[in-house]
Amino acid sequence: MKKLTLLTILLSLNSSLVSASGYSGNINLSLGTKEISSPDWSGDESLNSLGIIANFKEDSWPVNIAIDAFVSFSEDLSEDNYEVSTSEYHLGLRKNWDITPFNISPYLGGGLAIAFGSLDEEIDGKKKNDIDRSIGAWFGVGANYKLMDRVSIGADIRYSDAEYKLHNKNFDANGISSAISIGYVW
Template identity: 35%
Template sequence: MKQPFKLSIAVAVTLSTTVLAMAEADDSFASTKVYLGGKTIDADAWSAQDGHGSIGLLTDFNTGFHGVRVAFDLFGSGSEDETNSLVKGTYTAEAQLGVRKVIELQSRFKPYIGGGVNLAYATQTNDDGSGKTEQEDTATGFWLNGGVDFLITDRFTAGLDLRYATAEVALFDETVELNALSTGVSLGYRW
């Protein structure tokens, strides 16, 4: 794993912990959502496996400043191919740190927009007939998202999320642009 990636993860964890402490001191709330969806990666090298299933954990902490929250989202995705293709599996993991603005309406619907830094990890498994080989790489990019949550109760939410994330990795001597559009549904808890 590259040093900048490790440093980025350490900074993200430190910032998240600090913001959580501020939110608790400010008597603000945080929210955590479980995400299930799909991801389409616009990469020529992964064209046979550009559709990934995706799971995630979306967390944000209220800053107390006009609906702006600090967002820390984690995602994993993957696709496998059992045909005669050289590429047998493509997988990604992402840690996304940024801000999310919730638009407060006088209803149970809470639309939001957000963006920030995308810390991405990708791995690819190939099989040329003589055995499987695997390579991995890390990269940094950006992410943007929008969505809407519906308050089922004052604490529980159901939502829709649309996001775009970028990163560029090198696997098997090819540049793979992980420019991905993701759509999914979420179930969450506000505390």
């Protein structure tokens, strides 16, 4: 429920901010994968990912404020009877460079990662769930290509780190996410 609430808030940014003169930014829906670098996850190191990548700035600011949210999940129970999901909220700064003749805007950014991990484990035929949270960092690069005046497509690659304790086991969730996106530019 918290994930849906955050996505709703991000998608319904205050219209006065979006339309205010002197402000610019974009909001993108992303689809991709998260590759966890640790073998702790027993076959679930590759997760599907859905996210929102958003940033805004006042015209005089040198960098954008980045507010991103991602949900990553395994498709089903792995051979070890685990089902994994993570949600991450990335807050930070993002520098965009507009290359106007080519309608492309490469960027790089980084900041604070607030992450939640969930593990459903099947024990004696019953599914048991455990949830933990972690605070870490993220760093990402990408680019958006402006298709039309207000529509862009893009690609994003980022690294984030998190560590969880689930069902009394330690899990390292450091990894690289890659995604494609479509978005609205203002």
